[in-house]
Amino acid sequence: MEDKTNIRLTAAEMSSLWAQFINDTLAVCVNTYFLEKVEDEEVRPIIESTLNVAKSNISVMSEMFKKENFPIPVGFSDEDVHHQASRLFSDTFVLMYLRQMSILAMAASGAALGLVTRSDIVTFHKNVLKEGVNLQDRTRELMLKQGTYIRPPYISIPDKVDFVEKQQFLAGFFGDKRALTSVEITHLFINVQTNSIGKVLMMGFAQTAKNEEVKQFLLRGKKIAQKHIELFSKTLTRNDIPAPMSWDSAVTDSTSNVFSDKLVMFHVSAMIAAGIGNYGMAMAASPRRDIGLKYASLIPEISLYAEDGANIMIKHGWMEEPPQADDHEKLAKS
Incomplete structure (x- = not known):
């Protein structure tokens, strides 16, 4: 049976993997530092999970790059983070930051899934999306529990369905x-x-x-x-x-x-x-x-x-x- 993964990488597949690799090496540096400085024991497991996901992604992508004779990006390494440095951000902010990173991960993987075609690359980005959703769920739930989640504003529910009838709808000046x-x-x-x-x-x-x-x-x-x-x-x-x-x-x-x-x-x-x-x-x-x-x-x-x-x-x-x-x-x- 023909190996469907033995197909050249498209430009979209190259760019999505390249960008994901660079971002995951950054995530390893940042979350390694966060893990060393965290004090809130409810935040710690979320940082640990995020760090492990980034390391796993890097391992999977490195094998893909080797298989394709694609030069492995440099990205970031242990040299880019100083572990002895003092604590810089509060745990509350770290949690909010991770939630924002999950939104960016979901957006990037969602966009990639609309463009990639090779089955192994599709599977990889599906997993990235799944982990992004998981991180979003965990950060949201903990922020709600700790009272730090800021909900979007509330507005009244409409009484009926309306259609725009006047150009005034577009006015603003x-x-x-x-x-x-x-x-x-x-x-x-x-x-x-x-x-x-x-x-x-x-x-x-x-x-x-x-x-x-x-x-x-x-x-x-x-x-x-x-x-x-x-x-x-x-x-x-x-x-x-x-x-x-x-x-x-x-x-x-x-x-x-x-x-x-x-x-x-x-x-x-x-x-x-x-x-x-x-x-x-x-x-x-x-x-x-x-x-x-x-x-x-x-x-x-x-x-x-x-x-x-x-x-x-x-x-x-x-x-x-x-x-x-x-x-x-x-x-x-x-």
């Missing part, structure tokens, strides 16, 4: 503005939360970064995140919708170096990319013109910030290249 839709509220809420998590991470990373250029980049990112939090929160509160609380107190006063600047820059860049994607989805889902244009005006700002981060990584030799297509014109000239 002049005249009466309609109330926010449940979809618009959801995206505003999510973007306040993700910026809050990003702000806390950059606060902690800036305190402990070694390179001054990296430190200034992170402080700039913290200001951008704070500005966006205020913009989205103001939009909610002006419409009598509560905004999520801040997590500024989640960072300790430690200044001892925890993670390498290379790891920090990659992590922040990955979260910026996810943020740009969130804004794009929110813009598409927000018919009210003022809200859609608010997102549209913010995307260039964070895109330029992301480009500056990429330039720092290139300058220091920290940016690992993803798989690329052959440059046939260059090959012909050589």
